[in-house]
Amino acid sequence: MHELLDFPADGNGLRRAFANFPSGVVAVCAEIYGVPHGLAVSTFVPVSLDPPLVSFCVQHSSSTWPKLSGATHLGLSLLGTDQQAAAKALGARNGDRFRETAVHRGTGEAVFIDGATAWIEGVPETQVTAGDHLVVILRVHRVAAREGIDPLVFHGSKFRTLHTG
Template identity: 45%
Template structure:
């Protein structure tokens, strides 16, 4: 019989456990007050086909999300292999998050990272409080998919590559 250790509210241990699950990495970006605003999020998931919905989770202490939530449209870029530096830049707490990041914008103000495997043009559909995060549900209005572009994978606090078998 397998034994499961009781959880003792150790945040470091829990983070390490959550790191056992590999995830893709997204960039959520938009023009806000004529300035590019963006952040990286690794908690992206598809939610619904009808209506077309996706979600990301955002920490309550985020200083970026309150600015992004005001945008009419938001670009969600699923980062590709080789976007390690762009991901780190978009995660920085200080400085220009777009330094060294090649991007373009839609007529609606969504920002998309060049070379991403998927671009989704979204608007805010709902926000659901969840612990120390908000589950942000976004409605998809347009997309561009590059299915042959390998994604950036985050696992065990490191960027990794997918291997074909």
């Protein structure tokens, strides 16, 4: 039997509890004035099929989101298992986040990470303040996917792969 651990209902306690819930890793990217900018999020949620909407969350402290928030189109790349380096680079506070990452362009400013499991292109529709984050709702305009690529999963504060069988 597994031991039940009580955590305080604060940021550290929630972080420890949330580490027990696996999530996918999504790159949110756009080219602003000829320079690609992007960040990695693990709080991505499909919201609606009609109209097609998705959401992701960004910390208020993000220095990248203010640059991306003005883009007419954003590119969301649902990362695959072999894209851990890209996820780490996009999550870094400093440095060239795209130095060793191949990308391709979409409509407007949208930028996508090559080799992802799926790509979603959309237009930011609204932002809602929620505690120390913004919830960004994106209206989907284009979707593409590749078969046979497993998603990159973040669980227990590290990247993992899915095991089938």
